[in-house]
Amino acid sequence: MHLGWQAKQRPDAIAVIESGGRTVTYAELDARSRQLAAAIGLRPGDALAIRMPSGAAFLEVASAAQRSGLLYTPVNTHLLPAEVEEMAQGKQLTAGPMGDPAAECVQVAQGLAHYGFGPDAVYLSTAPFHHASPLVHCMSLLRLGATLVVMDRFDAAECLELIERHRVTHAQFVPTMFVRMLKPPAARRARDVSSLRVVLHGAAPCPVEVKRRMLDWFGPIIHEFYSGTEAYGFTVIGPQEWLAHPGSVGRAGDDVRIVDGVVHFGENTLGDIGHLDEDGYLYLTDRLAHTIVSGGVNIYPQEAEDVLVMHPGVADVAVIGVPDPERGERVLAVVQPAADDVTADELLAYCRERLAPYKCPRAVDFVLGLPRDPSGKLRKGLLRETYWRNHETRIV
Numbered sequence: 001m002h003l004g005w006q007a008k009q010r011p012d013a014i015a016v017i018e019s020g021g022r023t024v025t026y027a028e029l030d031a032r033s034r035q036l037a038a039a040i041g042l043r044p045g046d047a048l049a050i051r052m053p054s055g056a057a058f059l060e061v062a063s064a065a066q067r068s069g070l071l072y073t074p075v076n077t078h079l080l081p082a083e084v085e086e087m088a089q090g091k092q093l094t095a096g097p098m099g100d101p102a103a104e105c106v107q108v109a110q111g112l113a114h115y116g117f118g119p120d121a122v123y124l125s126t127a128p129f130h131h132a133s134p135l136v137h138c139m140s141l142l143r144l145g146a147t148l149v150v151m152d153r154f155d156a157a158e159c160l161e162l163i164e165r166h167r168v169t170h171a172q173f174v175p176t177m178f179v180r181m182l183k184p185p186a187a188r189r190a191r192d193v194s195s196l197r198v199v200l201h202g203a204a205p206c207p208v209e210v211k212r213r214m215l216d217w218f219g220p221i222i223h224e225f226y227s228g229t230e231a232y233g234f235t236v237i238g239p240q241e242w243l244a245h246p247g248s249v250g251r252a253g254d255d256v257r258i259v260d261g262v263v264h265f266g267e268n269t270l271g272d273i274g275h276l277d278e279d280g281y282l283y284l285t286d287r288l289a290h291t292i293v294s295g296g297v298n299i300y301p302q303e304a305e306d307v308l309v310m311h312p313g314v315a316d317v318a319v320i321g322v323p324d325p326e327r328g329e330r331v332l333a334v335v336q337p338a339a340d341d342v343t344a345d346e347l348l349a350y351c352r353e354r355l356a357p358y359k360c361p362r363a364v365d366f367v368l369g370l371p372r373d374p375s376g377k378l379r380k381g382l383l384r385e386t387y388w389r390n391h392e393t394r395i396v
Helices: 003-009 026-040 056-067 081-089 101-115 132-144 156-166 175-182 208-218 239-244 301-308 344-352 380-388
Strands: 014-018 023-025 047-050 071-074 122-125 147-150 170-173 198-201 222-227 234-237 248-251 256-259 262-265 268-276 281-287 292-294 297-299 314-324 328-337 363-366
Touching: 003 026, 003 056, 003 132, 014 026, 014 056, 023 026, 026 056, 047 056, 056 071, 056 132, 101 132, 122 132, 122 156, 132 147, 132 170, 147 156, 156 175, 170 175, 175 208, 208 222, 208 239, 208 301, 222 239, 222 248, 234 248, 239 248, 256 268, 281 301, 292 314, 292 328, 301 314, 301 328, 301 344, 314 380, 328 344, 344 363
Parallel strands: 014 147, 047 071, 122 147, 122 170, 170 198, 198 222, 328 363
Antiparallel strands: 014 023, 222 234, 248 281, 256 262, 262 268, 268 281, 292 297, 314 328
């Protein structure tokens, strides 16, 4: 099945609903895709970069590229034209988001069908299309005839309102979005989410307490996957399986090895630190690049972040290593407060009650906001650079 087949069988079915309310039918999406394919003027195998906001127009261009046999790469809309040009000259825009985009969408559509995605599915896309997972999922679901509800940016209150208004059946999130949905008072979360049948999440490890609260709220419908844009490595774990192995990202396959604490898929690695339990389930500790070395001891900041983010006075948090003349690095919590009266001493004590002292921050900096991209991923390297700039030790 493909977009043209769906348009022929169900021309008036809604293909896309944008967050502003605009709707596009399968017939309209297919017709615009065909017009673009005829006008692009490229040959099969050529590459195309798409720098557009998430929405129906983006999907029309991507569909035109697929039916023309083109490779396409989604480009972050926050990049300046000069930056895009530099990427093009460096041959960084010559491949699709996952290699052959059309073949990838066919494969993902066959996995997704297992979760009940089909013509009656209403799928909420919460992250920008310049990330591989939301784009590939949406392009795959157009092959299955689903209705896509596309958010141009994530907002917790709007997300819950869209679920209720459009009777969303399937959705995909990242852990930061879970945290943002859990933070508002119960009155703001009093939306009807009973239409949800399957919720997927990935992109980053989810704090155990956050996952438990989401399961209590949404019910046992949350499935987690672990993979990478590089297209190697994949694990998945369902709600009941996760409750038996809390914190796991799924049972590892034969190609998974732990070498010096780093997760390897065959000869490849995504740069994550992790371990396997006795049943073969994989757990992620942190990103290798985020490891803090303080006084010769490795500290994994995700542990402290998972604790602090659940404090009611914390809206967002990042734990990083900052320069220290004696220990090399000192553990610092950079916090966006959710309450005016929260104090550093309160947060440090909260962390020490739940973690070994050496894993906890020595200090807290309060900020107005943390550098996150539109999908919710923390730009920790940019944050670290703020503290390491003009220091004699260079960040690698």
